[in-house]
Amino acid sequence: MQSYEERLTAPRSWWAIAALVGVSCALILFPLGTLPMLGGLIGGGALAAVAVSSYGSPRIRVVGGALLAGDAKIPLTALGEAQALDADEAAAWRTYKADARAFMLLRGYIRTAVRVEITDPEDPTPYAYLSTRDPERLVAALAAARA
Structure with missing residues (x-):
């Protein structure tokens, strides 16, 4: 019996966009200082990555x-x-x-x-x-x- 399995992963370009969302969040928080900027980079990038991963998980x-x-x-x-x-x-x-x-x-x-x-x-x-x-x-x- 032939089995089949496929994950409908999101394209690589979406992961680049998720990274750019993190950079955008960092730039938005730049005037508030280094720590908020790093928080924006990590938090924004992580949330965008979770969204891309979730959409490509079926x-x-x-x-x-x-x-x-x-x-x-x-x-x-x-x-x-x-x-x-x-x-x-x-x-x-x-x-x-x-x-x-x-x-x-x-x-x-x-x-x-x-x-x-x-x-x-x-x-x-x-x-x-x-x-x-x-x-x-x-x-x-x-x-x-x-x-």
Whole structure:
């Protein structure tokens, strides 16, 4: 059985921005002296780093007969066809093709995605939209896990 695991980490540029937030906080507190300036550098940088790390922490996994995507745990028996979406098709499903009832684990900095139908008749969610850097591998892992 092929397993799959991916963390939707934030891009490196976001970490640079977090460092610049710390520098900005230090510059804001510069007139108050050295100690407040260092506090602003460390505190502002740390808070920005926590925000970036938190936003980039969701994982997508296919393990133990279930698809785990962020906080959602969907049994493979409730899943239908999985479709790999290229950048253009993923953008369409994020915008004008989107259904408000869908489960979306969306990260704008990841251009490709997978759309998985949810076939459970008791679940009003029509599909799950999952941002992923390797959509073909996730589709293959879902197919292998169901087989």
